[in-house]
Amino acid sequence: MTEIRLKQVRKSYGTVEVIHGIDLEIGAGEFCVFVGPSGCGKSTLLRIIAGLEDITSGAIEIDGEVVNHVTASDRGLAMVFQSYALYPHMTVYKNMAFGLENSKMPKPEIQARVQKAAEMLQITEYLGRRPKALSGGQRQRVAIGRAIVRNPKAFLFDEPLSNLDAELRVTMRKELAGLHADIGGTMIYVTHDQVEAMTLADKIVVLQEGRLEQMGKPLDLYNTPQNVFVAGFIGSPRMNLVVATVGEGSDGLSLNAGETAIGIPAVDGLRAGDTCTFGMRPEHIRIADANNADIVVKVAFAEQLGGETYLYCDAPGLPQITVHQPGQLPVSKGQDLHLSFDRAQMHLFDAAGKVVTNGIAG
Structure with a gap:
């Protein structure tokens, strides 16, 4: 399992600094949730870890190796997007197998990995369908399955449930928690929904305007907020x-x-x-x-x-x-x-x- 460390990470667009010296350690096998209001920098920070955004200064380490200049495709991480990002002309099987086929993995190994992931996510019966024939929840399972088959060092989730209705979000939260328990991988999850943060996380990182306000176990943040912002943000309904x-x-x-x-x-x-x-x-x-x-x-x-x-x-x-x-x-x-x-x-x-x-x- 993979450890990820951020050391004084800063990100600027021109003269505007949007990430202000973040220090953070995500332990091996930990489910870490970045939470905060819109525009707080949580998705930017996730994209920095993924290698989709360059940093202005600081260091990102994956298992002790500095990866500042390592491309996204070589970091060994898998990202699940809010929009699913599935190929509409491909079947579910092909969507899940596509990255493995490009890496020249032997066909029997690809078949075994896709089958195992499909069984885990209960989408085996949909392997021959195309994305347009699936519900939103089924599409999100396919996107997660595509990540699982890669056996990544860590999973990165960028608001993966925000397009789902309320009831399905609850169901998918339970499934993600079960998935983490089953595979034990390091997971970083971005959401603006602090209920998702409280129910999924081993560790919550609360961000505001590109700064780390507080991090810790969900109930520690709920019971002992260190400032007014965290007190008002963590908890539903919010603290008076x-x-x-x-x-x-x-x-x-x-x-x-x-x-x-x-x-x-x-x-x-x-x-x-x-x-x-x-x-x-x-x-x-x-x-x-x-x-x-x-x-x-x-x-x-x-x-x-x-x-x-x-x-x-x-x-x-x-x-x-x-x-x-x-x-x-x-x-x-x-x-x-x-x-x-x-x-x-x-x-x-x-x-x-x-x-x-x-x-x-x-």
Whole structure:
């Protein structure tokens, strides 16, 4: 299995730098997901690894060998594109075998590899069809199969599920996770969908404007975001983030925003007069009685999903607050609710957006 390292990788187009000194190590057999909003540089970074884009400075290593000047075809990597990139005039079998035939591989070996990949991806019955006779999900399986037959050093996926409908995306996510478990290869996967990132990744790399904001295991990023951007990007629905002024409180400090003042214990790194941002995940906000509430809100919209309920609530001077409750909750638009915030799950960030604490001790 293959290790890939990026050392101070930079990429510029003319005078515009789009990748700003990325240091990254992808371990052998790891499923690494690049995630971030549109234009953050994740696809550019993937293309740099693939050899489809040159770097301006830095180094790319594959199994310890610097490959800056090695062509894409000689890096031993296989890329699966969003658009499938299948040859429309060829059968599924020919699409999967084409690259192997060009490399002069013996025909029996080609047949064995294609058959094995087709069985793994459950597309054996489609080997005689052309791409136009396949569904989107079947075409994507063919594109993945074409990569598998090459026995590449690593697999690179560039938003491979974005053209599929919601239900099929869920199915294909499960199949990709199973594929990784079966073949154990190093995989790098680009998506703007952080749900895909959370469910597929061993390691998530969060990018913004060509910079690496944070990387780590999915739940580490969810539970301990290191800045406001990661806190707001990882999680669906997103974390509630409120800009507040820090004041003196009866038992420590007070977070003052709009008409709301929330008391918290003293926190190292914050003092009265500071500006900060506090964050609460929707599942860490409780419906309370008037005596134990931190805030009174009015329900603007309620999503009743059967097994869970999402409430979107308004309060003067605050951004809309999202609350998640398990089960069915008989709440209607316009209803007043008292909410309390779990201090142990409250995230605090300083004026620059850097984390102060992920959870406040009681």
